[in-house]
Amino acid sequence: MVRRLAGLLPLVFLAGCAIEPAGTPQQREAPATEQEPVVSTPEQTERYDRRSGDPLSPAAASLLASARGYLQGGQPDRALTLIQRAHGISPNAAEVYYHFAHAHQARGEYARAEQFARRGLALAGNREKLEQQGVDLLAGIRQAANNP
Amino acid sequence: MTNRPRKKTPARRRSWAGLILRLILVLALVLTVWLVYLDHQVTSRFEGNRWEVPSRVYARALELYEGASLSPAALESELSALGYRRDASLRQAGSWHRKGNQLRLRSRGFHFPGGAEPGRTLALRFDNGVISQMRVEQGSAEPVVRLEPQAIGGIYPAHNEDRILIQLSQLPPLLREAMIVTEDRDFDSHHGLAPVSIARAMLANMQAGRVVQGGSTLTQQLVKNFYLTADRTYSRKLNEAAMALLLEWRYPKEEIFEAYLNEVYLGQAGQRAIHGVGLASQFYFGKPISELEVQESALLVAMVRGPAYYNPRRHPERATQRRNRVLDLLEEQGNLSAGAARDARRTPLGVIERPRFQANPYPAFMDLVRQHLKRDYDDQDLQSSGLRIFTTLDPGVQTTAARRLSETLDELSAGPGNDTLEGAMVISRPHSGEVQAVVGSRASGAMGFNRAVAARRPIGSLIKPAIYLAALEQPDRYTLISRLKDEPFRIEFKNGDEWSPRNFDGESHGEVPLHQALSRSYNQATVRLGLDVGLDPVRDMLERLGLERRPGAYPALLLGSLDLSPLQVTEMYQTLAASGYRVPLRSITAVTTAEGETLSRYDLEIHQVVEPGPMHLLHYAMQETVRDGTGRGVYRFLPDALHVAGKTGTTDGGRDTWFAGFTGNTLGVTWVGTDDNVPTLLSGGTGALRVWGRVMADLPQQSLAPVVPESVDYHWIDSDSGLRTAENCRDARRIPFIAGSAPEQERPCGDSFGGRVQRWFERLF
Numbered sequence: 001m002v003r004r005l006a007g008l009l010p011l012v013f014l015a016g017c018a019i020e021p022a023g024t025p026q027q028r029e030a031p032a033t034e035q036e037p038v039v040s041t042p043e044q045t046e047r048y049d050r051r052s053g054d055p056l057s058p059a060a061a062s063l064l065a066s067a068r069g070y071l072q073g074g075q076p077d078r079a080l081t082l083i084q085r086a087h088g089i090s091p092n093a094a095e096v097y098y099h100f101a102h103a104h105q106a107r108g109e110y111a112r113a114e115q116f117a118r119r120g121l122a123l124a125g126n127r128e129k130l131e132q133q134g135v136d137l138l139a140g141i142r143q144a145a146n147n148p
Numbered sequence: 149m150t151n152r153p154r155k156k157t158p159a160r161r162r163s164w165a166g167l168i169l170r171l172i173l174v175l176a177l178v179l180t181v182w183l184v185y186l187d188h189q190v191t192s193r194f195e196g197n198r199w200e201v202p203s204r205v206y207a208r209a210l211e212l213y214e215g216a217s218l219s220p221a222a223l224e225s226e227l228s229a230l231g232y233r234r235d236a237s238l239r240q241a242g243s244w245h246r247k248g249n250q251l252r253l254r255s256r257g258f259h260f261p262g263g264a265e266p267g268r269t270l271a272l273r274f275d276n277g278v279i280s281q282m283r284v285e286q287g288s289a290e291p292v293v294r295l296e297p298q299a300i301g302g303i304y305p306a307h308n309e310d311r312i313l314i315q316l317s318q319l320p321p322l323l324r325e326a327m328i329v330t331e332d333r334d335f336d337s338h339h340g341l342a343p344v345s346i347a348r349a350m351l352a353n354m355q356a357g358r359v360v361q362g363g364s365t366l367t368q369q370l371v372k373n374f375y376l377t378a379d380r381t382y383s384r385k386l387n388e389a390a391m392a393l394l395l396e397w398r399y400p401k402e403e404i405f406e407a408y409l410n411e412v413y414l415g416q417a418g419q420r421a422i423h424g425v426g427l428a429s430q431f432y433f434g435k436p437i438s439e440l441e442v443q444e445s446a447l448l449v450a451m452v453r454g455p456a457y458y459n460p461r462r463h464p465e466r467a468t469q470r471r472n473r474v475l476d477l478l479e480e481q482g483n484l485s486a487g488a489a490r491d492a493r494r495t496p497l498g499v500i501e502r503p504r505f506q507a508n509p510y511p512a513f514m515d516l517v518r519q520h521l522k523r524d525y526d527d528q529d530l531q532s533s534g535l536r537i538f539t540t541l542d543p544g545v546q547t548t549a550a551r552r553l554s555e556t557l558d559e560l561s562a563g564p565g566n567d568t569l570e571g572a573m574v575i576s577r578p579h580s581g582e583v584q585a586v587v588g589s590r591a592s593g594a595m596g597f598n599r600a601v602a603a604r605r606p607i608g609s610l611i612k613p614a615i616y617l618a619a620l621e622q623p624d625r626y627t628l629i630s631r632l633k634d635e636p637f638r639i640e641f642k643n644g645d646e647w648s649p650r651n652f653d654g655e656s657h658g659e660v661p662l663h664q665a666l667s668r669s670y671n672q673a674t675v676r677l678g679l680d681v682g683l684d685p686v687r688d689m690l691e692r693l694g695l696e697r698r699p700g701a702y703p704a705l706l707l708g709s710l711d712l713s714p715l716q717v718t719e720m721y722q723t724l725a726a727s728g729y730r731v732p733l734r735s736i737t738a739v740t741t742a743e744g745e746t747l748s749r750y751d752l753e754i755h756q757v758v759e760p761g762p763m764h765l766l767h768y769a770m771q772e773t774v775r776d777g778t779g780r781g782v783y784r785f786l787p788d789a790l791h792v793a794g795k796t797g798t799t800d801g802g803r804d805t806w807f808a809g810f811t812g813n814t815l816g817v818t819w820v821g822t823d824d825n826v827p828t829l830l831s832g833g834t835g836a837l838r839v840w841g842r843v844m845a846d847l848p849q850q851s852l853a854p855v856v857p858e859s860v861d862y863h864w865i866d867s868d869s870g871l872r873t874a875e876n877c878r879d880a881r882r883i884p885f886i887a888g889s890a891p892e893q894e895r896p897c898g899d900s901f902g903g904r905v906q907r908w909f910e911r912l913f
Contacts, residue, residue, distance in 0.1 A: 077749070091813075
């Protein structure tokens, strides 16, 4: 129990990192009226180097914040409902998957927690802070799994 | 015995009295037993689950937040489906008002499985198909707000009664008064029977020469409908009277009134009987009971006497007359001012044309839902416990998909030999596996054969990504530029049979790079590759991707000689779209009781089955398919800037045409063919792809933007030699490799152009 609660500590850090200035992905591509770029734009070159997922949208961030409340209050089921809504809004944000991992860890579902943590880590990509969070999260889950 | 004259002696009187006493006692006993029996009837039914209430099925709830991809038109569509009314004053919940790109609405609250969503007044501003601003004017301010979900169907008990149970607190103003003044004036004071009403009615009937008035109280009416059969015998009348008295003795007036309101028969929707004011309100007015205006309440009350006779759709004049009579009574009683009554009488009936509460507008999707429910729930519970089932259906996506599929098949049918074309489509969200739409046939609405779920057809080239993925998992053997031989060959089987696969265009193409063999769907190169990789790894991969049953080990498997339904194909392509994570498809997210207690939840589950490196490489080749390969046609429907990955599939003679493709936010799998397995003159690229493209063009899309994994590096490769080269060389293209598998040798360019020439693959990534 204590270990599970201790597992929640990284949430505190997550809270800080949860909100990044965002251009939400929804706004990147407008519907059919866009003109074709004639020359490669920086955005195009960026795609080769797209080494991480999307930033967390503010809407999703707020849902995750509420979810953290439930996690801290020992209600992972209710947290999961909110996290899934956040996922619907920002399905490519590492933070969302980290929250899934926390919720499943709180329910003692370590295998699932690990899958979500790994997915989050892949999306964290080369963003150091986020990547480190993922690494720590995974380590925490594995440890908790070994000492239930 | 001696004969004695009879004399009234005290003893004799006593024995007469004794006899009478005994008689009375016996009668009293019989009466008591009868009453106890009736009392038991009354209480057991009233206190148990009073009604079998069908389970209700809901679509996904629309989420509103700044940045959401939503056009004002799409929101209007949703509001209309929810029965919202245009009303600039936003006087009641369930109203909205639009001015240009600004829209204000007042939402109803709803009890979701996770908790209650309160009603709010919102002000939204739209720009470029996105909510650019959202302000909560009334209600708790939240950055994300949900509208109530659309009810898309129900699971009905065998007796076909349908109800939306209401509580007295939900009643609109004056409904109670209207009902009482019209049907049972003395309801509040009598004890179940109203002798005065009976006398009054008898008088009125005698005067009129026929039955114009009933003397039954509401309680009696409730007893009649709730407990008893419809026969009109004296004994039934007697029982009814006794039970009415017992009911009133046992239960408070309000409970009886509430039960009455939930029981009263108010119309027929085909086979389905409409009971209760809750459902009647939806059926006639398309809105919840709490939102009824006084003349609308009056109409419901008016119909109690004869829902068929006073059917507002069939007999509007009669219905209006009777409704106005009810309004008169309210005015007489002082519940309505003269002015208000007059206005109400002048108001048209306001009944919606077609009941929004249609039995089953999305039968193919409901089919999927039922199959899922069957696993965890039995029919009895589903049909009678009033469960609430929350699904993933997106009605906007569903409607678009069904319409476009139908239109496109009509167009395609105009060609020769295509009269009996049919089609199916499944659309899901790539990262969550939520099924947004299921189209089972060309004809919408009809619940015929649900091809999306039940039609298993050979998938042809749709299988190829699994083969190439298996190959790419071995970077020491295969990269995207590995040369494959697209040349004829023959396989001889032990039993003497021979197999010599041919390409779709009948030609062989010599040595081709692996990515091109996939994007152009060369059969010969693919079969060679598949045999080289090994049938077992391919079969493994299919299972890993989500194929339930391990397919047999036969070479024809490599060309998709495997029968699957569009849903099963979607299950596999889901894994590709989710970057190598198996994400089981879901059509239901939660089931709750009528009171809102969660019975089941179906949460997101993910499981990594393919490493990100090989997956990324496959994504590259699948994007080439739509840019340069057999899926080129996609860009006749979609903007160039939208990145898509896809695969075409065609079987012999075009008997089956497939297209499976995904963007950043939508996965669609389409099949077009004939039920009789007759050849069409179509291919995956001309048949199924066309449907796919038309549908996807109508949906809000996000570009596919895969993350480049750590294990992958991009290098400029010279197309001819397959060696590394420099960036601005003419035949150079940028290709991903698993780290360490890229060619080491370099080749300087032939041209020295520094200029940038627009190349499709440059815009690819």
